[in-house]
Amino acid sequence: MPQRYSEDEIIARVFAPIAGAAALGLKDDAALLAPEGAQLVVTTDMLVAGVHFFPDDDPSLIAKKALRVNLSDLAAKGAEPIGVLLALALPADWTNVWLEAFAAGFGEDGRAYNAPLIGGDTAATPGPLTISITALGRTQRFVPRTGARPGDAIFVSGPIGDAALGLALRRDAALAARLSPEARDYLIGRYLLPQPRLDLARWLSANASAAMDISDGLAGDLAKLCGASGVSAAIELAAAPLSAAAREAIAIDPALFETAITGGDDYEILIAAGGEAALPEPACRIGRIEAGNAPPRFLDVHKKPVFFKKLSFQHF
Incomplete structure (x- = not known):
């Protein structure tokens, strides 16, 4: 021993x-x-x-x-x-x-x-x-999940889906072998070592209506934020920020787009803030908060609804 x-x-x-x-x-x-x-x-x-x-x-x-x-x-x-x-x-x-x-x-x-x-x-x-x-x-000011208001813009702080795709590559050697070494290493690295967005903390405290980190997937975590705030939302999927490595993986297997939108472990931040808000890059606007308590809507480039098999990772 x-x-x-x-x-x-x-x-x-x-x-x-x-x-x-x-x-x-x-x-x-x-x-x-x-x-x-x-x-x-x-x-x-x-x-x-x-x-x-x-x-x-x-x-x-x-x-x-x-x-x-x-x-x-x-x-x-x-x-x-x-x-x-x-x-x-x-x-x-x-x-x-x-x-x-x-x-x-x-x-x-x-x-x-x-x-x-x-x-x-x-x-x-x-x-x-x-x-x-x-x-x-x-x-100086706690940013809750409960503060999103109709008319707020919805932002994400950076690329989504990288970690979920990195996990998929670790589980599927054949898929990993089809990617370039650079894309494979980047995605697996994002799974192994998330980057907490502490650089945005003061901006969020001063400007955000509501926020949460994306730990269980963009789609599911948005549903949680909307539920906590008593609002709905519309997301333009074409605006969702994807890294070059994620785009390479999705080009090989288009089904991985759903993995990117619903998979977890990214630890980027989902933000609701006034429409005039301007976040530093790579944050980008992906949708809007709407009145009502209907589930969030996910829209394709033609504004048609997209449905997912599940919204996020669940432990139970």
């Missing part, structure tokens, strides 16, 4: 070196936070091996993805990070080497995004590796 750290050693040797000042050296049962003149935003996401990532993925990339999906939620609320709590349930086959690589990736991103580790917990589990992160942020 490989040599392993004790629980106390995991805290002291692996995670304390990457913890922020609010963590008090990870020597207490809680962290101390004091955001002045701001609203405190708290969010949590759980990632499970075999569901959100492949068990044999690079542990540093697993750590970064786990952190970034939580930072994406903060960004969508118009918040900038303060710190994060990490709960880690380790399966029977974990090793010190794996854990140290995980912590290195986590610490690197924590520094890059100013989101230091400030506490958490570890446990053993007979099940798969499970990672739960609670992220805390500050904002």
Whole structure:
């Protein structure tokens, strides 16, 4: 059996070196936070091996993805990070080497995004590796899902569908082999390592009526936002931003367009804002908020409705 750290050693040797000042050296049962003149935003996401990532993925990339999906939620609320709590349930086959690589990736991103580790917990589990992160942020104005108004424009912060297509390529080697190496690497990279749009947090806080990150697919997450706001929407599918790599994949298999629109893991931001709003590129306008409580409409280039088999990824 490989040599392993004790629980106390995991805290002291692996995670304390990457913890922020609010963590008090990870020597207490809680962290101390004091955001002045701001609203405190708290969010949590759980990632499970075999569901959100492949068990044999690079542990540093697993750590970064786990952190970034939580930072994406903060960004969508118009918040900038303060710190994060990490709960880690380790399966029977974990090793010190794996854990140290995980912590290195986590610490690197924590520094890059100013989101230091400030506490958490570890446990053993007979099940798969499970990672739960609670992220805390500050904002001048919280951006809810519930604020979309008829007449608002609908924007997305960047290309959609890349991560869902990257996952499809990992599951289908024959499909992956048909793409150029550049397109294949780009799409798989977008699945492995999302880019939280923290650069938009202040703009959203100042300008957005409603927002949420696109974690389960554009179509389904739009339906959630509309339901929370008590409105409907119309989306022009031709306006949906697709990367060159996504277009290459869809040209090979047109059915992948539905995957791009309904698949998850992009962590771009879905935004409702006044029609005069102007977001920095690559954000683009894709539709409008409408009155009523009908499901969102998805329209093709001829303004005819398009229907999908399912709107988004569902755990249950």
